Amino acid sequence: MLVLNDVARQYNNKAAVSAVSLTVDRGSFVGVIGRSGAGKSTLLRMINRLVDPTAGTIAFDDIDVTRLSGKALRDWRARCAMIFQQFNLVGRLDVLTNVLMGRLNKVSTPRALLRLWSEEDRAIALSALEQFDIAGLAAQRADSLSGGQQQRVAIARALVQEPDVILADEPIASLDPRNTKVVMDALLRINKHYGITVMCNLHSLELARGYCDRLIGMSAGRVVFDGAPELLTDDVARGLYGLEADDVIETAPVAKPELSPGDAVAVAL
Numbered sequence: 286m287l288v289l290n291d292v293a294r295q296y297n298n299k300a301a302v303s304a305v306s307l308t309v310d311r312g313s314f315v316g317v318i319g320r321s322g323a324g325k326s327t328l329l330r331m332i333n334r335l336v337d338p339t340a341g342t343i344a345f346d347d348i349d350v351t352r353l354s355g356k357a358l359r360d361w362r363a364r365c366a367m368i369f370q371q372f373n374l375v376g377r378l379d380v381l382t383n384v385l386m387g388r389l390n391k392v393s394t395p396r397a398l399l400r401l402w403s404e405e406d407r408a409i410a411l412s413a414l415e416q417f418d419i420a421g422l423a424a425q426r427a428d429s430l431s432g433g434q435q436q437r438v439a440i441a442r443a444l445v446q447e448p449d450v451i452l453a454d455e456p457i458a459s460l461d462p463r464n465t466k467v468v469m470d471a472l473l474r475i476n477k478h479y480g481i482t483v484m485c486n487l488h489s490l491e492l493a494r495g496y497c498d499r500l501i502g503m504s505a506g507r508v509v510f511d512g513a514p515e516l517l518t519d520d521v522a523r524g525l526y527g528l529e530a531d532d533v534i535e536t537a538p539v540a541k542p543e544l545s546p547g548d549a550v551a552v553a554l
């Protein structure tokens with residue numbers, strides 16, 4: 286269980302996030318929504334300590350995440366994988382090596398420095414690529430792939446970290462509708478199959494409603510909505526987004542999940 290208690294972050298005396306207290310149960314798929322500048326990225330980045338909170342505490346089970354440093358912090362970051370809008374792959378390296386980077390925390394430092402991957406690590410990485418239908422691209426340079434393919438590689442890299450939590454910061458913001466569905470389905474599938482908690486910043490309200498089992502609405506750094514997607518009516522959304530509401534309340538159909546967020550999926554791991 287992830288517990289945020291009164292978490293805040295200031296930049297130059299200006300609050301990006303203020304007094305956020307949340308409990309996120311294991312295995313949930315949480316959508317973080319809100320207008321631009323509401324504090325969504327800062328919130329996610331504080332959870333894996335890419336950004337340090339200026340106040341409050343973050344705990345995961347019995348770990349005080351806010352006090353970690355050195356190896357303990359690296360271990361936490363491995364358990365708390367991050368997926369970015371711009372994929373953050375190493376473009377000149379092949380796809381398989383990019384995925385293997387997710388195993389760095391599982392191998393000894395000399396092996397990691399020399400990138401001496403074991404057969405087991407390679408099998409794990411290939412299996413992750415297979416799950417997202419891109420094993421055939423394993424030998425290609427990452428920068429030769431489409432955006433949707435690159436994001437699937439980034440999700441495979443996150444998965445081989447064997448994380449407890451995946452934090453996805455606008456993972457589909459630069460993708461077309463077809464790839465949006467592929468990537469959101471991939472996140473939902475690993476959430477359901479492996480019970481990995483997913484927290485995902487999303488711009489599209491309809492996607493958030495379709496894929497997530499809980500929505501957290503932020504405004505000016507504060508949590509102003511926290512509940513099941515069906516409770517986020519268009520009226521509540523208009524309050525949350527103000528003038529941006531018409532941009533996020535889609536009238537055109539958007540991707541629907543291949544699984545229902547409520548489905549428990551029985552899959553042998």
Ligand SMILES: Nc1ncnc2c1ncn2[C@@H]1O[C@H](COP(=O)(O)OP(=O)(O)OP(=O)(O)O)[C@@H](O)[C@H]1O
Binds near residue numbers: 301
């Ligand atoms: N490194 C930084 N230095 C100064 N101010 C920052 C920094 N990062 C974020 N901020 C400010 O903090 C506030 C929250 O930003 P944040 O990126 O968390 O919002 P967001 O909801 O993720 O926005 P978007 O949807 O546009 O990505 C904004 O006012 C932003 O300008």
